[in-house]
Amino acid sequence: MTRVGDTVRFACPPGVEAWAAVGGKKEADGPLAAGFDLLFTDNRLGEETWEQAESTLQRHCAELLLQKADVTLPQIDLALGGDLQSQCTATAYTFRGLDVPFAGVYGACSTMAETLALAGCLTAGGAARRVLAMTSSHFCAAERQFRTPLNYGGKRTPTAQWTATGAGACLVSGRARPGQVRLTAAAFGRVRDPSVKDGTNMGGAMAPAAAETLYRFFLDNRCAPADYDGVYTGDLGIVGSELLARLLEGEGVDLADRHRDCGLLLYDRETQQTGAGGSGAGCAASVLAAHILPALQTGKMRRVLLVCTGALMSTTTLLQGESIPCVAHLVELTAPVD
Amino acid sequence: MTRVGDTVRFACPPGVEAWAAVGGKKEADGPLAAGFDLLFTDNRLGEETWEQAESTLQRHCAELLLQKADVTLPQIDLALGGDLQSQCTATAYTFRGLDVPFAGVYGACSTMAETLALAGCLTAGGAARRVLAMTSSHFCAAERQFRTPLNYGGKRTPTAQWTATGAGACLVSGRARPGQVRLTAAAFGRVRDPSVKDGTNMGGAMAPAAAETLYRFFLDNRCAPADYDGVYTGDLGIVGSELLARLLEGEGVDLADRHRDCGLLLYDRETQQTGAGGSGAGCAASVLAAHILPALQTGKMRRVLLVCTGALMSTTTLLQGESIPCVAHLVELTAPVD
Numbered sequence: 001m002t003r004v005g006d007t008v009r010f011a012c013p014p015g016v017e018a019w020a021a022v023g024g025k026k027e028a029d030g031p032l033a034a035g036f037d038l039l040f041t042d043n044r045l046g047e048e049t050w051e052q053a054e055s056t057l058q059r060h061c062a063e064l065l066l067q068k069a070d071v072t073l074p075q076i077d078l079a080l081g082g083d084l085q086s087q088c089t090a091t092a093y094t095f096r097g098l099d100v101p102f103a104g105v106y107g108a109c110s111t112m113a114e115t116l117a118l119a120g121c122l123t124a125g126g127a128a129r130r131v132l133a134m135t136s137s138h139f140c141a142a143e144r145q146f147r148t149p150l151n152y153g154g155k156r157t158p159t160a161q162w163t164a165t166g167a168g169a170c171l172v173s174g175r176a177r178p179g180q181v182r183l184t185a186a187a188f189g190r191v192r193d194p195s196v197k198d199g200t201n202m203g204g205a206m207a208p209a210a211a212e213t214l215y216r217f218f219l220d221n222r223c224a225p226a227d228y229d230g231v232y233t234g235d236l237g238i239v240g241s242e243l244l245a246r247l248l249e250g251e252g253v254d255l256a257d258r259h260r261d262c263g264l265l266l267y268d269r270e271t272q273q274t275g276a277g278g279s280g281a282g283c284a285a286s287v288l289a290a291h292i293l294p295a296l297q298t299g300k301m302r303r304v305l306l307v308c309t310g311a312l313m314s315t316t317t318l319l320q321g322e323s324i325p326c327v328a329h330l331v332e333l334t335a336p337v338d
Numbered sequence: 339m340t341r342v343g344d345t346v347r348f349a350c351p352p353g354v355e356a357w358a359a360v361g362g363k364k365e366a367d368g369p370l371a372a373g374f375d376l377l378f379t380d381n382r383l384g385e386e387t388w389e390q391a392e393s394t395l396q397r398h399c400a401e402l403l404l405q406k407a408d409v410t411l412p413q414i415d416l417a418l419g420g421d422l423q424s425q426c427t428a429t430a431y432t433f434r435g436l437d438v439p440f441a442g443v444y445g446a447c448s449t450m451a452e453t454l455a456l457a458g459c460l461t462a463g464g465a466a467r468r469v470l471a472m473t474s475s476h477f478c479a480a481e482r483q484f485r486t487p488l489n490y491g492g493k494r495t496p497t498a499q500w501t502a503t504g505a506g507a508c509l510v511s512g513r514a515r516p517g518q519v520r521l522t523a524a525a526f527g528r529v530r531d532p533s534v535k536d537g538t539n540m541g542g543a544m545a546p547a548a549a550e551t552l553y554r555f556f557l558d559n560r561c562a563p564a565d566y567d568g569v570y571t572g573d574l575g576i577v578g579s580e581l582l583a584r585l586l587e588g589e590g591v592d593l594a595d596r597h598r599d600c601g602l603l604l605y606d607r608e609t610q611q612t613g614a615g616g617s618g619a620g621c622a623a624s625v626l627a628a629h630i631l632p633a634l635q636t637g638k639m640r641r642v643l644l645v646c647t648g649a650l651m652s653t654t655t656l657l658q659g660e661s662i663p664c665v666a667h668l669v670e671l672t673a674p675v676d
Contacts, residue, residue: 001463001464001465003415003465003466003467006415006439008465008466048658049658051654051655051658052658052660077341077344078526082444084425085652085654086424086425086652086653086654087422087424087444087446087650087651087652088444088650089650089651089652089654089655092529092650092651092663092665093650093655093660093663095528095529095663095665096529096530096531096663098529099528100528101344101525101526101527101528102526102527102528102529102665103443103445103452103455103456103526103667104443104444104445104452104650104665105441105442105443105444106420106425106426106442106443106444107441107442108425114441114442117441118441118456118460121459121460121463121465121466122456122459122460122463122465124463124465125339125459125460125462125463125464125465126339126463127339127341127346127459127460127462127463128341128346128459129341145654187439188416188439188440188441189439189440190433190437190438190439190440191430191433191434191436191440192434193434312425312426312427312430312431312442313425313427313430314423314424314425314427315424316389316423316424316427316483317389317427317431320386320387320389320390322390322431325430325431325433325434327430327433327440327442329441
């Protein structure tokens, strides 16, 4: 492992052994549906509450992951996970039923990149042989917590994003074997707060954090967006994506045609009425597992960056008139070598 | 680094370069007051809200830590932190003002051991040269969020614990230098849920998680409580401490006179009316920095375990009739060698 600026580069890159994506009804109607391992048409998943339903999404996701990797729980040294529910409860309740050491992380919608970055550092460094990294979100649980209960029928502003009902999980192991997607670098972000106080404009709030992390990464590693097949953000939506391009352009970085946003890939905004695009910790996680990792595995893409952005406020701090601090974590993923 | 069971043992142990503890009014009246670096008699700390006051506690704690270590922010590769406020907001707002890569973690009252365990693994593995690990809690912010607003004047049950107003922080660096306290091992816990649904009996809920982590640690490492000068839990209070002793006794492990609980050390339960004892992510963190680390530094103790326990529910899940999933993370700390 070597550090250059904020980047940790793995000399012997950890491998992404397997992945799984589970989604709900809207995700099943979206353009990435075919990439999901499991889709539910009833977002309650047979549970009594939306909150329990989110844990059940995670449980299915973890079970599918273990099946696909042909790995049992005792072969996993550590699980890293988090979600948007207050006190990361979806994940905590999931791990009641998974007997494996568990460390909770919180980065809002940046959580997937955060767990992957940590998993990379921990496996490359030898603290764990195999790490399960998983995050999720549930539209109905998030609406109730962050905005208004669904029954209220609140109107959505055009800048508002649509919290994905989904979970994504990856199994990261010490050293990539031939044929495995490789986790080649990671960078933890710095908190940035552009003074946005509008909880329905997360994209605008988060774009500066994404710009900061990407700008530092390109500078530290002397590279540019053109060196990648895709620079994926998760999830800025249409508002944040446009702002990100402008912010980086101001720093002399041209994202050009390399930029994709997980929130804009998961849904068809026109026909699915998802406002400014998808969001939620489960959005980037499921797009990673349903779309990005398969494209790397099959060689359709050789090298990508995934930059997940998180808005770190709560409803309490917004009601108190505070602005929204944001962070963006990054991982670099590359196609398998023989 | 070697793994035995759930334990990561550091062949070249990271060092705890410096630490700092900041507390509020009740902490200033408690038996450990002299060990704190800074104590406030007004728990608002001049801020408009309790939530902001908690961030300000953290800011003072981080500033004191940097001063004591004679280190500047650019010399820190990563900060790990979390707190009890919904979405870990106290910490997120703190890091608006500290320009350093930041990864949020959530383990409720187990957060201090979780950040230290991660910091140990990351520095020992080479992913970071120096990691800042910090957690906090604030009585008034926690009461409002988890129980009832203070103004309501709710009666407390005898099993209820008192959330500490405090922050604790440590600076962990790659390889302990002579004279530095050493972080010699770490173990992440597994989620345990003994079906306690009473949000005012956290000690009872968390004791099985602490017992599980300790039992596995003693088994994996072929050691016993008698091998340590202190086995510190944070924070089981009187109810959980008694239960922990009974649970371990049932497994043939005699905690004997080695067990101390951070929640019982921070306050004088008789005169300070803190119910079953202190709790909160800031309790174990400040007791670690105000009491445990100084005793290791001066050689009063040679070797201790710190096992921080977290109750991973939320008010939503409790209102929905769910029980409380809990986790306990562990670090082993030893006195400096010359």
